[in-house]
Amino acid sequence: MRSSGYKRASYLALFTIFYNVLEGLVSMWIGAADETLALFGFGADSFIEVISAVGVWHMLQRIRANGGESRDEFEQRALKITGVSFYLLTAGLVATAFLNLYQHHKPDTTFWGVVVSLVSVSFMWYLIRQKTAVGIALNSPAIMADAACSRACLYFSLALLVSSAGYELTGVGSLDAIGAMLIGYLSFKEGREAFAKAKGMSCSCGCSCSP
Template structure:
């Protein structure tokens, strides 16, 4: 029985590690595609969404490192590498939010209008489906392992889902109405969510409770 239990735990931690790697590589691909298409179509909300994806990669690397340590039976308290990754992530999110907010204001003043938001719709729909699946399996494995860290990661992945919804609403809204302010509004929402992500990352770096709708501690 003991051997079976240990084997089951190893399988769960391996699965959690795979989920973390999928998150990292997905965000890398999403970031490249979103920035490229956002620049081509002059869509500031899609471009900012892509930048956000790159910041998520840094956070994802920290989570992957944590899961690997947990799988080896190490203490769940975050080590120096993970805390450094979280501090960099938090700072990057704040910088991104400031840039996105300033860009949104300039876009409104100059009455900027994207060439098209078609790719914003496509990218956001793919992201919504992907994030939903990642949340589902992260919650599943986190519950099975009774891991606050993995459950906190799953809860914070919901912010990525919310970002995707914000991009979808802005992109569909512009596509239907042609109102350029909607693209700027989408950029502003992404900036607000980035501020929240930055705050959560810095809280986790300090070992404080996570505020991203999760009940566990960000250990």
């Protein structure tokens, strides 16, 4: 039972990796073409989530083989790379958003931001439900924390949806920049939690950390 549970958790981690790669490619390509910073930043976040998901997949393989949920050197390194990447994304998004506000920049369209965010919300909701079910069945804090990280990804999707839909409905160009800054804020929180996890603190994405 436990073996099949961890096998399913590994499949979910692999699905998360492949989905985020596809989402990142599509979002960054369309975001650059339509000059929508929020969608481009959302795509960059997806690639950072790939690094985190690879660390989770590695952890699950180790737990299946050896047991124990404490993080090894590879997982700690992945978390540190994830943290640095999130901080860099935050800085880039906030700086570019302020520049866009100053220049009164408007994206060509944010229609595809609405589409991508709705698709992402659907997939993240599926992953949250599946990972939570497996985590409860196995009584695994690590898998439950991974489910919480998928929930954090859902917040990124909702931020993109609100800013993209808002621009499509109102034509107010600043909404794209505001959406990008909100994604930047969420990225900063994720970066801080990644470093806390690397130090051995107990965190679930979007929640507080404790020793």
